[in-house]
Amino acid sequence: MPLRDDQIRRYARQLVMRDFTGAAQECLLKSRVLVYGEGPPMDLCVLYLAAAGVGDIHLSGVRPSVLDLIWRAAALNPDCRVHEGGRGLRPDYVIDFAQDAGPGAARRAAGALRAGLPYLKVLRAAGAAIMKRWREGDPCPGCVLNAAGLKQTDLLNPGETSVSGPAAAAFATLELAGLGVPTHNALLMDADKGAYRELAATPLPECIMCAELADGR
Amino acid sequence: MANERSASGSTSRKLLDLRGEVCPYTFVKSKLTLEQMAPGEELVVTVDYEPSSRNIPKSMRIIGEEVVSVAAKDDGTWEIVLRKA
Numbered sequence: 001m002p003l004r005d006d007q008i009r010r011y012a013r014q015l016v017m018r019d020f021t022g023a024a025q026e027c028l029l030k031s032r033v034l035v036y037g038e039g040p041p042m043d044l045c046v047l048y049l050a051a052a053g054v055g056d057i058h059l060s061g062v063r064p065s066v067l068d069l070i071w072r073a074a075a076l077n078p079d080c081r082v083h084e085g086g087r088g089l090r091p092d093y094v095i096d097f098a099q100d101a102g103p104g105a106a107r108r109a110a111g112a113l114r115a116g117l118p119y120l121k122v123l124r125a126a127g128a129a130i131m132k133r134w135r136e137g138d139p140c141p142g143c144v145l146n147a148a149g150l151k152q153t154d155l156l157n158p159g160e161t162s163v164s165g166p167a168a169a170a171f172a173t174l175e176l177a178g179l180g181v182p183t184h185n186a187l188l189m190d191a192d193k194g195a196y197r198e199l200a201a202t203p204l205p206e207c208i209m210c211a212e213l214a215d216g217r
Numbered sequence: 218m219a220n221e222r223s224a225s226g227s228t229s230r231k232l233l234d235l236r237g238e239v240c241p242y243t244f245v246k247s248k249l250t251l252e253q254m255a256p257g258e259e260l261v262v263t264v265d266y267e268p269s270s271r272n273i274p275k276s277m278r279i280i281g282e283e284v285v286s287v288a289a290k291d292d293g294t295w296e297i298v299l300r301k302a
Contacts, residue, residue, distance in 0.1 A: 008242065008245055008246060008249065012242055012245045015248065016241050016245055018279070018280040018281070021249075021252050022249045022253075023252070
């Protein structure tokens with residue numbers, strides 16, 4: 001269905017880009033994204049996805065402020081529907097903000113890969129965030145953190161919050177719109193220094209979670 | 218939007234009246250219309266917002282589309298002829 005006049009106005013700032021066609025916008029409007037986790041970076045990611053015109057966003061995970069986020073997204077863009085829960089959903093894209101680099105994250109990554117779904121994981125460390133689009137044969141999230149020499153943390157850094165959420169939304173938006181797959185190397189964003197670099201991590205032979213991920217369990 | 222034959226009669230032309238629109242919507246609507254057209258087809262865009270008479274051709278060249286002509290009309294509008302690459 002062609003874009004309506006109000007949609008052309010709403011999405012004009014991305015439709016001006018050469019490769020961002022009307023068909024790409026229509027793809028976004030039909031797409032379903034499942035988001036795991038909670039916290040300010042995830043909230044920002046959801047709002048950026050909503051602003052870009054993702055049709056349905058499903059939030060998986062219990063959080064007290066979910067209604068507030070749903071209202072904010074709806075106010076931002078009436079084309080976007082935000083839902084609580086994602087059980088039984090067949091999404092087009094999975095973004096994982098859960099503060100977990102252990103077995104839970106490895107299982108979610110394996111589940112997404114088994115189902116053939118794009119899986120983007122955001123790992124938080126002190127003052128930094130790592131973002132990685134997983135593929136078969138990749139190390140587990142814990143080993144990616146180790147490769148960066150970082151330890152997982154619950155502490156939030158304002159810079160990291162403002163960077164990782166929108167960056168994850170941008171990666172997902174471009175891929176859902178058919179404008180390319182982001183790098184499979186982990187992208188380390190050092191919010192304190194304002195620096196970015198790519199990490200090439202490999203599975204560790206002795207890591208049980210890497211083995212589970214490789215087996216797709 | 219209307220259709221007409223080009224002056225030579227060899228190619229079909231679509232007419233897009235964007236009077237009353239401003240940037241960036243003039244460019245975006247022209248771009249979306251061109252996306253639906255076949256290579257070689259021409260789109261005649263009419264605007265009455267002077268910056269659009271400069272911005273549409275400039276942006277179209279950037280995205281690789283051909284700008285055939287830009288002409289100021291006596292009635293305060295501009296006619297921009299684009300050809301789908």
